[in-house]
Amino acid sequence: MFESKDKKGLLPVGFIGLGKYLPEKVLTNHDLERMVDTSDEWIATRTGIKERRVVSNGMVTSDLGARASEAAIARAGLRPEEVDLIVVATITPDMPFPATSCLIQEKLGAKRAACFDVSAACSGFIHALTIAKQFIAAGTYKNALVVGAETLSTIVDWKDRNTCVLFGDGAGAAVMAPVSEGGILSTYLGSDGGYGELLMIPGGGARFPASEKTIREGLHYMRMNGGEVFKLAVRAMTESVERIVRENGFTMDQITCLIPHQANVRIIEAMAERLGYPLSKIYLNLNRYGNMSSASTVTALCEAVEEGRVKRGDLVVLVAVGGGLVWGSCLVRW
Numbered sequence: 001m002f003e004s005k006d007k008k009g010l011l012p013v014g015f016i017g018l019g020k021y022l023p024e025k026v027l028t029n030h031d032l033e034r035m036v037d038t039s040d041e042w043i044a045t046r047t048g049i050k051e052r053r054v055v056s057n058g059m060v061t062s063d064l065g066a067r068a069s070e071a072a073i074a075r076a077g078l079r080p081e082e083v084d085l086i087v088v089a090t091i092t093p094d095m096p097f098p099a100t101s102c103l104i105q106e107k108l109g110a111k112r113a114a115c116f117d118v119s120a121a122c123s124g125f126i127h128a129l130t131i132a133k134q135f136i137a138a139g140t141y142k143n144a145l146v147v148g149a150e151t152l153s154t155i156v157d158w159k160d161r162n163t164c165v166l167f168g169d170g171a172g173a174a175v176m177a178p179v180s181e182g183g184i185l186s187t188y189l190g191s192d193g194g195y196g197e198l199l200m201i202p203g204g205g206a207r208f209p210a211s212e213k214t215i216r217e218g219l220h221y222m223r224m225n226g227g228e229v230f231k232l233a234v235r236a237m238t239e240s241v242e243r244i245v246r247e248n249g250f251t252m253d254q255i256t257c258l259i260p261h262q263a264n265v266r267i268i269e270a271m272a273e274r275l276g277y278p279l280s281k282i283y284l285n286l287n288r289y290g291n292m293s294s295a296s297t298v299t300a301l302c303e304a305v306e307e308g309r310v311k312r313g314d315l316v317v318l319v320a321v322g323g324g325l326v327w328g329s330c331l332v333r334w
């Protein structure tokens with residue numbers, strides 16, 4: 001062990017390997033023009049999205065998650081059987097149970113790992129990494145694989161132009177472990193269940209178990225009050241960034257890169273304006289992938305590092321908000 005414990009006896013924890021997997025099939029805005037009454041111009045100007053990926057050939061969430069995980073584990077220099085813990089954030093599990101983390105474990109051959117899933121919608125990756133960090137910092141586990149994986153194409157109503165243009169499929173994964181320098185400086189989580197009705201899948205759970213009626217009424221599809229979610233998303237993301245930066249004694253001009261949940265470029269622009277933070281320092285990939293819920297932030301982090309936008313010593317903030325409502329942020333010294 002090369003890292004030393006802090007005053008609370010906790011180990012510093014960081015990311016030692018990142019990976020992503022995007023399905024090959026591309027669905028462009030022009031493709032959507034042939035499916036619903038919409039236009040490339042409407043989607044691009046209202047959301048910033050130009051295309052998204054969707055699964056094909058029977059691929060499911062655990063397949064995407066396993067591929068992203070293989071890349072992350074390889075970059076971390078580990079073998080699958082050395083992984084201690086797998087935490088998967090998803091709102092599109094392969095099935096209600098067993099947990100998608102167990103299915104990914106089996107696909108990876110990560111026989112030694114403890115596994116569970118986290119349900120925190122678009123903030124799922126930040127929630128999952130916060131949990132994993134505690135286990136590693138306390139010395140309970142030596143490492144953790146944290147995955148955000150989604151097949152949102154399976155829960156959107158492809159006849160509803162209000163929602164189907166916004167989402168895409170994909171997965172990102174991060175291996176976390178003790179580090180000798182830098183690492184996660186702080187995490188912050190928040191929620192307000194009073195806004196639960198704004199973004200939900202009403203059917204298929206205990207309230208409205210799947211039946212002919214729930215199918216007929218489309219209760220198994222995502223429902224969203226876009227306008228309200230938009231306003232709350234701007235507020236929650238802005239506050240989550242301000243708070244984590246301020247409480248750790250930094251100012252926004254010290255943050256090298258801000259990596260937000262990739263829902264809508266207008267949400268991100270409004271947040272940037274409120275923070276007085278230049279858009280040029282915010283990493284964006286939603287034009288290519290749309291909103292991939294729990295997979296968005298981790299995939300964006302992975303690409304920001306691959307493209308050299310995040311380098312050793314940089315201060316990076318991750319921030320997300322999602323259905324629940326839940327939100328969170330994470331401050332990292334890279």
Ligand code: ACO
Nearest residue numbers: 038039042046122161162165226227229230233263264321
């Ligand atoms: N193509 C063409 N017209 C459309 C489409 C579409 N795909 N979708 C909606 N419209 C129409 C509406 O029906 C409406 O028509 P009307 O005025 O005749 O009723 C018109 O466009 C304007 O609709 P608005 O809701 O005013 O459009 P707005 O500018 O608010 O954009 C959007 C809608 C993109 C959904 C926006 O509210 C948004 O992004 N909200 C955030 C939702 C989100 O990102 N959710 C993701 C999950 S939560 C999270 O990740 C943060």
